[in-house]
Amino acid sequence: MGRGRGELIRSDISVGDETRPTFSITLWNNNLASSISAGDILFFRNVKVCSYAGMLQATSVEYSSILCLIHPFHSLLSQGEDDLLTTCRLVGTAKDKLRRVIQWVQRTRSTLSYQQPNFHHTTPAPRNWNVHQEQKPRQCFLLSQVLHLSTSCKAVFHASIGEVFLHSLWPDANNERLFISSRLTTKSDFIVEDMICIGCHLCGFPLCSDSTTVGKQSPLYCVKSSNRLHTVGLIYRPFMLYVWDDLEYIPLHVTNKAAEFLFGNIIAEDVYQSYKAQKDDQYLKNPFKAYVNEQNHGRVEAKGIGLSSSVRAVGLEMRKHNDAKSPNFYLIWLIVLRMLLLKGKNSSLKFEVLVNPSLEIEDGRFEMISVSMSCK
Structure with a gap:
């Protein structure tokens, strides 16, 4: 989306805590979106929360901010609760909230470790396409x-x-x-005019009326072109x-x-x-x-x-x-x-x-x- 001379990019992230495992937040600030990674424990300030049809959603505003409390994700599974809390500069209610989130993450570690693509126990997600493998002749x-x-x-x-x-x-x-x-021994023979014609440089099909390629007419589109258009020029006639x-x-x-x-x-x-x-x-x-x-x-x-x-x-x-x-x-x-x-x-x-x-x-x-x- 345009905004003045700059560009505003919308980023939708999914977060969760011990009260709600999934919660959507929309970020309209490019700097906010680029400063977070999957698996981080974040502290949001000044976000707008709204409810529609029984579903909660939050949206950032101009004065919203994000503080990354724990990064990377692996430290949540390798360090103890007290060690993690000592590295965070939070007090009072915010620190208690962080403790509950850490306990929730550690209880659900099996589920979250599957969702993290960079964790060493990650199970690869199934693909719905086939990877092209070059054939060995x-x-x-x-x-x-x-x-x-x-x-x-x-x-x-x-x-x-x-x-x-x-x-x-x-x-x-x-x-x-x-x-x-x-024909090579005939001096009056014009081999070039028979072996060269107008056609497509990519698929090699002649595009002239006096040719048939392997018993088929010239195709209307090029199967080897990304835009399906023939690249027309002089080519060697198929033989x-x-x-x-x-x-x-x-x-x-x-x-x-x-x-x-x-x-x-x-x-x-x-x-x-x-x-x-x-x-x-x-x-x-x-x-x-x-x-x-x-x-x-x-x-x-x-x-x-x-x-x-x-x-x-x-x-x-x-x-x-x-x-x-x-x-x-x-x-x-x-x-x-x-x-x-x-x-x-x-x-x-x-x-x-x-x-x-x-x-x-x-x-x-x-x-x-x-x-x-x-x-x-």
Whole structure:
């Protein structure tokens, strides 16, 4: 509650004595509330007591005060009555009242010790929630062991990469576009435009009309966001990563965050910006060749087609600007992708996956969390 320029905080405390085990007092003074602790024996001065519907309640006023007589609570159970009274500067009726309160506390020590959270005999109160415990990943030495996991868990294993399959483009795209390894040798192929799309950075779902993720439409809200809103940007389109060992293979469902681990922490936005800059640069150097290459019409000689000096100058300036600004993440990403798909020439990698047994194997039962180089 506001009061002038300051802030007034209401504090409700529950007190008791030998005449009434529970009594509520409302404090409207910040300093009063901060000076007391649970288990203290207090002496209140100038509090307003009122009765409503047979219930008593006290409220502090501007000139109210609190004197802490005994602190901490443990001294009430470890010291005698006389020892406690000698430390208090009370006389007459107030001292007799303190004696009766001490005797009452010591008689009901079993009940009060249960209510004190810091006492060494405290019994913990029951919880109505489950504490999240981090799962320890299961170590699997063969892919056949991973395939036979029937409970939701994390698994760690070693395997080699065989293929990248763009299942989110199926069935609209032809088969040649779905398998990445066969496309890396085609110079006129635009892999970036198929592997990068607009989507959510948090949940990894594409938010474009040409994608389906594990056979489902894009959700209206983000399950990994505190406000349920998608964080929209350029992401790696979800794909299936087929990994192998000597006996088995399994498809791993890879979303944006896991794809960044796979591609050496190169984010999709850097790859796409470098790709667009290189594509625009090629168009400025020779727009006719760029048009023919983009339309996939084959190899065409561009003899006799000249460019003005102004267009060549703009292309040169763009190349210089891009070279000075940042490295070509598009070319670096292509090199990493080609190295990952060198079948039979790479050592095995260490994968960590999340197993969801309620899904089919081809529908994302094994979702990749991270990947790292093997320490062997």
